Amino acid sequence: MHFKTLTVVATAGAFIVASAAFAGGHLTEDQQRAVDARQSHMGLYGFNLGPLGAMAQDKIPYDAEVAAAAAANLAALANMSHDAYWVEGTDGSGDGIRAKAEIWTDMDGFKAEDMKLAAATTALAAVAGDGLDAMRAAFGPVGQSCGSCHEAYRAPRS
């Protein structure tokens, strides 16, 4: 999980014509790609959190294999490099974007939240297959990490 400067991010995205704007949209193509990618990434968090949360809340039976796979997926996602997602000018000004400007004005705090999620999911992955109690205990900090980051850096649904 490394955050690079936005200069580097801009370079990475330069293979797309940066000045091309989507018809009717406010974002350039490379901005839209970054937004799509981070929303896909968040969707995959949700997809893998689903069965773990349902098990933790006794809504479905605990399954060690399913729990271990979902937790390993979460840890893999959280430990990926997220640098290229946070292109300048892609905070929420409509278009279904909920990223707050604070991501860019407080990048250190945002990085710290991201590292917290990486640590919590890595800890969860280590025990998710070891029984419901172990999984549930390690699942709590993951949910707390989601919540604290969203509280600080994601706007409410408009």
Next chain:
Amino acid sequence: MHFKTLTVVATAGAFIVASAAFAGGHLTEDQQRAVDARQSHMGLYGFNLGPLGAMAQDKIPYDAEVAAAAAANLAALANMSHDAYWVEGTDGSGDGIRAKAEIWTDMDGFKAEDMKLAAATTALAAVAGDGLDAMRAAFGPVGQSCGSCHEAYRAPRS
């Protein structure tokens, strides 16, 4: 990268009411979630392949840090468990789905393609930061793996 039986997948998805269908759609909610998740996953492959492909084709300058991060992301994605994505009844019968029925009728072949991608991206990640020539040489098998899997298991865009 473990594929479980579809029974296990169905259990994992059972926290959503399996019989609820989207208005106007043909899929249950848990089928739709699986489709959304795998399409997000494919989107993240594309997002990370972008700068690597552009560097390999000399469209943007080689950047060791960007290349290494993108390749590590690809390897992380390819080595995740993809089991929960391939729910029965989600082959392409419209609705923007291009997954062929062969995924389910030839699951062993499909798994073999998935393992090939995991191996190719892992090899790429090992050298992507070591210079353009090393990255380009390891990028080829990744592209070939994408292509052979799509040829066999993804329908053309309709």
